[in-house]
Amino acid sequence: MIKETAPSNIALIKYMGKEANNIPSNPSLSYSLPHLLTTVEISKTDASEDQWAALESEYAIELSEKGKARYLKFFKKLKDHFGLSSNYLIQSANNFPSDAGLASSASSFAALTKATYSLAKSELDTEAFQALGFTGEFITDREKLSALSRTGSGSSCRSLFDTWSEWQTDFAVEESFSYSKLLHLAIIAEEDKKEVSSSDAHIKVKSSLLMEGRTARANKRLADLKNALNEKSWEAAFEICWAEFWDMHALFETSEPSFGYMTADSLMVLNECRSYWKANQDGPLVTMDAGPNVHLLFREDQKSCYEDFIKIFENKFKIWGSES
Structure with a gap:
């Protein structure tokens, strides 16, 4: 075996x-x-x-x-x-x-x-x-x-x-980048099976007018993100990751017919993340895949920040974490 x-x-x-x-x-x-x-x-x-x-x-x-x-x-x-x-x-x-x-x-x-x-x-x-x-x-x-x-x-x-x-x-x-190890939290906004699979999403997004220029935008963000990770420009990395996942979800919402994964709970989590960054001038990298859940990545020196986010969400959502 x-x-x-x-x-x-x-x-x-x-x-x-x-x-x-x-x-x-x-x-x-x-x-x-x-x-x-x-x-x-x-x-x-x-x-x-x-x-x-x-x-x-x-x-x-x-x-x-x-x-x-x-x-x-x-x-x-x-x-x-x-x-x-x-x-x-x-x-x-x-x-x-x-x-x-x-x-x-x-x-x-x-x-x-x-x-x-x-x-x-x-x-x-x-x-x-x-x-x-x-x-x-x-x-x-x-x-x-x-x-x-x-x-x-x-x-x-x-x-x-x-x-x-x-x-x-x-x-x-x-x-390999200057940040060799990150901590991870997944905030599970919804556990139900997705109505549109990722495989189907790849096909459906071709109908979005925003697909024009998508490759150029992704290439630019890739170069910028690699540079930010190498130079330990964490806030710049956050902004790039934030823009990138919204770009992808905009493809879903502007396809014909449109579809989407974000829920009211997804948006609540994202608003909490943005508020935390605004209040502390620091926070996790934030991203979403083709689904309703929110992924947070933290530097190794951000364990207190990691714990803050557990406290914020543990009574509202199921959480999957690298440190739990």
Whole structure:
């Protein structure tokens, strides 16, 4: 039995809009969240085809028939790539709720890619494995695996890295900045399954007039954010991240027909964040994915600020935190 895990990630420069094979319309930059994990186990089965089942966990994964077919289709693609012919049982679990804007697709597809890579390493001889272009060292092979994982779920290509990663085209690469470790809080404004999946959002936003110029705006913010993170210009990073997630949500709201993820509670959380910054001239980086929940990232020296936000929201919302 093979067992692997992969983290969720939160993009600060967003991936929204894509071409064939999940090639992004614009670059993205993300931070991995190792406290939000998907676990995948793979074992051989005597069944006539590959199967999927949920592992026991507090947040049991409930895949629709469409979702299950997508996951197994991607596993078949990975098996073909590695030359694996047996049938297997895939079991997976998250330690956080799916479909609630916490990037469960990213972590689940990345974990499946890692697990299939480990499976191939255990079943193929060294020469056959290396003939596929892999060294057998995960750190060395991550970029190649990132390109593979991207074809299953675009944002999953960023969930193969420990902290920062940048995705431009085929694969993601590791990045490093002056802020090497951040604290994370996710304020869960709503746990219900999203009415519009992230995959559907990528298609729908093409109808927004604001898509014109989106790539240029994302490229500019990417360069500005990398500069701010390197120079420890935290307030500048906050402003860039704030503008970026609003840019993405504006695409949703101006699509034809329009759709959206923000709720009254989302807006309440955002207003609290802005008020905190105004009162203290400091605060967390704030962002949202394609969902109603708000993500906050803190410097390591902001533990008191981190605790302030827990106190602000703990009696109103469920909170997922890296320090809890």
